[in-house]
Amino acid sequence: xxxxxxxxxxxxxxxxxRHNIGFEAVEKIAGFFNEGFTTGKxxxxxxxxxxGKEQVILIKPMTYMNLSGHAVVAAMNFYxxxxxxxxxxxxxxxxxxGSIRLRSKGSAGGQNGxxxxxxxxGSEEFARLRIGIKPQEQLAGSFSSFVLGKFSEExxxxxxxxxxxxxxxxxxxxxxxxNHAMNRFNKPLA
Numbered sequence: 001x002x003x004x005x006x007x008x009x010x011x012x013x014x015x016x017x018r019h020n021i022g023f024e025a026v027e028k029i030a031g032f033f034n035e036g037f038t039t040g041k042x043x044x045x046x047x048x049x050x051x052g053k054e055q056v057i058l059i060k061p062m063t064y065m066n067l068s069g070h071a072v073v074a075a076m077n078f079y080x081x082x083x084x085x086x087x088x089x090x091x092x093x094x095x096x097x098g099s100i101r102l103r104s105k106g107s108a109g110g111q112n113g114x115x116x117x118x119x120x121x122g123s124e125e126f127a128r129l130r131i132g133i134k135p136q137e138q139l140a141g142s143f144s145s146f147v148l149g150k151f152s153e154e155x156x157x158x159x160x161x162x163x164x165x166x167x168x169x170x171x172x173x174x175x176x177x178x179n180h181a182m183n184r185f186n187k188p189l190a
Contacts, residue, residue, distance in 0.1 A: 002056045002174040003081045004029065005044075005072050007090040007113040009148075010062040018133040019065060019147040021159060022089040022113075025131065025166040026058040032167055042074025052175045057081070061113075068113040069120025076121075086126040087173050088117060089166060093143060095132025098158035100166060102129050102186055104178045127178040129169055131162060 006026030007019075014020050030037060030047040037060060040046035044059040057079055061071030068088075076086060090113050095101055105125045108115035118124050133155075135146060151159060165185065172181040 001079060001081055001085065002054055003059065003072070003075055003079065003086045004056055004170050004174070005059045005061065005068070005075070005086065005088045005117075007065055007068050007088065008060060009064050010060075014148070016150045016156075017148050018091055018151060018155075021091045021131045021133065023060050024159070025089045025129075025163055025170070026060060028163045028167045029056075029170055030058055040071075040075060041078045042071055044071035044075055046075065051171050054174045056171075056174045065113040067116055069116040069118075072117050073120045083121060083123055083126050087170055087178070088114060088126060088128045089170065090114060090128065090130060091133045091147060092130035093134055093147060095130055096134050097132050097136070097155060098162045099132040099187075100129060100162060100169065100185060101132070102169060102173070102178065102182045103127065104182065127173060127181075129166060129173075131159075131166060 004026060006022035008023035033049040035047040035049055037045035037047045043063045044061045047058045049056045059075050061068045063070050090111055104127050108118055169181050169185040172184055
């Protein structure tokens with residue numbers, strides 16, 4: 001069994017924001033299997049899918065980004081999932097917009113949701129799929145204003161093209177493991 005957590009913020013005012021691209025990614029996976037999200041056994045919404053021989057639990061933490069670890073730990077404990085069977089999908093301000101990067105482990109890299117998950121698990125040994133949201137130009141305002149801002153029409157088009165790739169990468173992780181997924185989906189950054 002695998003756990004795929006898409007990070008974001010729960011209120012409707014955050015729908016369509018850059019910080020909620022993790023939610024959009026797991027929604028894309030659930031939609032592909034015609035599954036919807038229901039209330040989980042913790043502060044998260046969950047959907048169950050089967051891909052090949054693997055059951056996959058998709059979650060959207062309802063704890064807000066900075067407290068995502070609470071939901072991930074609750075789901076991990078409830079479903080008895082090993083830390084190495086977790087994939088977290090989130091935005092990354094340092095990657096070019098629309099690019100993705102899979103890693104088997106590592107630091108939070110400034111992403112507060114990842115930071116809280118690392119603190120909550122007491123480990124960096126879980127896989128992550130980062131979706132680039134880096135602005136084309138130097139930010140005039142704060143980083144938080146940018147990540148909590150809505151995607152422009154141009155950015156939406158880019159994200160619509162990358163979300164199916166994220167879905168395929170997450171499913172590859174679930175079926176064949178993080179190393180296979182990294183070899184298949186990590187491309188050199190331009």
